[in-house]
Amino acid sequence: MPITLSNQELALIEQAFTMARSEELFAQPTLFYEKLxxxxxxxRALFREDIAxxxxxxxxxxxxxxxxxxQLGGAQEVLEPLARTHGALGVHAQHFETMGEALIDTFKELLGPDFTPEMExxxxxxxxxxxxxxxxxxxID
Structure with a gap:
């Protein structure tokens, strides 16, 4: 299944990620999991004790x-092994919605109003x- 994002959407994604990194995204590695x-x-039971x-x-x-x-096809090359790992760890299809909302919550907390509706x-x-x-x-079921 190919990822179909426009150049504008890709630019917004990259911009938000760059801004989040400058707002200490990597210095707060547990924030996403707190939101999740x-x-x-x-x-919580799906994850080891070392959440950091x-x-x-x-x-x-x-x-x-x-x-x-x-990168053409690049996302698929990254996602396929990641998908197999998630499936083996007991992640189910319904968990992806919760993970997506936690990711959005993380961006909103880190960037505040700079996380524009277009970025979201x-x-x-x-x-x-x-x-x-x-x-x-x-x-994954």
Whole structure:
């Protein structure tokens, strides 16, 4: 399943990610997981105790995905192994919606009003396409 984002959407995604990195996204690696567990405390059981380390891996993976979105087929190459890993860890299709909302919450907290409605819409579209591709590639139920 190809990712179908316009150049404008890609620019907004990259801009928001760059801004979030400058706002200490990598210095707050647990923020995404705090938002995730606020939305669904039951998801905590899927993760090891080292949430800070997991958070750093998540941020590196997110950076890799953002970079790969501009490369033809690049996102698929990143997403397929990631999808298999998520499926093996017990992630289900319904968890992706919660993860997407936690990601949006993270951007909103880090960037405040600088996270524009256009950026949010671009991230929501990208996340939905990424999640759908992962669910399909990982045969996640």
């Amino acid at each position: 567990f606020e939305r669904d405390p039951n998801l 380390g997991q958070g750093m891996r998540f941020m590196r993976t997110l950076r890799t995905i953002v970079t790969a979105l501009r 819409a671009a991230w929501r579209k990208a996340y939905r396409e990424i999640a759908d591709a992962m669910i399909e590639a990982g045969k």
